[in-house]
Amino acid sequence: MVQKMISKEKISDLIKELQKEFKVFGPVKEEGVVLFKEITDAKEICLDYSNSKIPAKSVLFPMIDTLFSYKKEGKGVKIIENPPYEKTVIFGIRPCDSMGFSLFKNFFSFGKYKDPHVLNRLKNITIIGMGCLEPRTTCFCTSVNGGPFNKESVDVLITEFKDNYYLESITDKGEALIKKIKSITDADKGDLAKIEKLQKDIESAIPVIEGLVSIYTKLDGLFDHPMWKMESQGCIGCGACTYLCPTCHCFDVLEENKQDGSGRRIRIWDTCQFPLFTLETSGHNPRTTKLPRVRQRIYHKFNYYPKNYNIIGCVGCGRCIINCPVSSDIRNIFLSVENMSFKTEG
Numbered sequence: 370m371v372q373k374m375i376s377k378e379k380i381s382d383l384i385k386e387l388q389k390e391f392k393v394f395g396p397v398k399e400e401g402v403v404l405f406k407e408i409t410d411a412k413e414i415c416l417d418y419s420n421s422k423i424p425a426k427s428v429l430f431p432m433i434d435t436l437f438s439y440k441k442e443g444k445g446v447k448i449i450e451n452p453p454y455e456k457t458v459i460f461g462i463r464p465c466d467s468m469g470f471s472l473f474k475n476f477f478s479f480g481k482y483k484d485p486h487v488l489n490r491l492k493n494i495t496i497i498g499m500g501c502l503e504p505r506t507t508c509f510c511t512s513v514n515g516g517p518f519n520k521e522s523v524d525v526l527i528t529e530f531k532d533n534y535y536l537e538s539i540t541d542k543g544e545a546l547i548k549k550i551k552s553i554t555d556a557d558k559g560d561l562a563k564i565e566k567l568q569k570d571i572e573s574a575i576p577v578i579e580g581l582v583s584i585y586t587k588l589d590g591l592f593d594h595p596m597w598k599m600e601s602q603g604c605i606g607c608g609a610c611t612y613l614c615p616t617c618h619c620f621d622v623l624e625e626n627k628q629d630g631s632g633r634r635i636r637i638w639d640t641c642q643f644p645l646f647t648l649e650t651s652g653h654n655p656r657t658t659k660l661p662r663v664r665q666r667i668y669h670k671f672n673y674y675p676k677n678y679n680i681i682g683c684v685g686c687g688r689c690i691i692n693c694p695v696s697s698d699i700r701n702i703f704l705s706v707e708n709m710s711f712k713t714e715g
């Protein structure tokens with residue numbers, strides 16, 4: 370493990386150094402919204418944020434992703450593959466959101482079918498995570514195996530302390546990266562014990578929802594419970610809870626054609642909260658009403674995912690709570706489930 374530090378005022382130097390070898394994505398504030406974008410000017414990076422509104426999954430799994438392009442050639446069609454994915458650093462991502470990347474890796478490489486787009490990006494991305502000094506009241510990362518300084522899914526972890534940022538390598542990839550950066554110096558050993566205490570204090574202040582990781586066992590018997598009617602009544606089906614979720618990965622595939630016969634095949638974000646999502650070509654739709662759609666979101670994350678992949682489909686970032694226009698709070702569902710003992714017949 371390598372431990373280094375850099376003063377806050379030199380962070381632009383660090384970004385510029387990284388840019389010599391990598392494409393650097395980081396949090397940027399645009400019209401009041403923090404989102405992850407490629408940093409072109411080191412000064413635009415915004416590290417004074419609780420969490421981005423749009424998660425950094427947009428780097429790994431863009432909202433509109435070109436799978437390949439094509440053009441007419443004589444009587445045939447020429448397929449044009451994407452250029453190779455460049456070496457990339459994601460800088461300043463919160464540990465909860467990088468945990469979401471593990472889920473993407475799992476989903477897009479599970480079984481027989483491997484997704485080259487997501488997997489190539491993952492291979493070329495180095496993650497420099499930034500610990501969370503001020504978790505929001507809606508955060509529950511510690512209830513789903515995470516934490517504000519969780520090291521599981523980052524290559525380097527940065528912790529802000531007084532006028533400095535402390536960098537700690539977590540993986541070999543992270544160590545190799547840190548060793549190359551000239552603008553950082555050795556960590557002040559006197560601060561390291563204080564930083565560790567700070568991290569523990571912040572983590573222990575986040576309320577824990579007991580038993581959330583094993584809630585799938587309880588959900589097994591609650592599929593037809595009347596609570597889903599109540600929970601889905603207010604939902605307006607806007608999809609914000611899924612689009613902004615760092616673990617949601619549903620997509621649709623479309624062709625974008627031009628008149629000259631050229632075009633591209635794209636993959637776009639989709640959501641299980643829209644009625645069209647499950648509309649079959651026969652005209653049949655197994656989820657025509659809000660109730661099964663709202664229930665699906667919860668079961669997918671907290672029942673099917675843990676059972677199929679042994680991983681929980683939520684990192685506790687709280688975005689679905691903050692951004693729901695009708696103030697639906699997923700934590701209320703957990704509390705209801707904890708108190709339920711309903712069983713379906715048979």
Ligand code: SF4
Nearest residue numbers: 614683684686687689
């Ligand atoms: S379900 Fe909600 S709290 Fe969990 S990861 Fe998604 S947006 Fe965050």
Ligand code: SF4
Nearest residue numbers: 604605607608610693
């Ligand atoms: S954000 Fe709220 S209103 Fe919108 S689909 Fe999700 S639960 Fe329904």
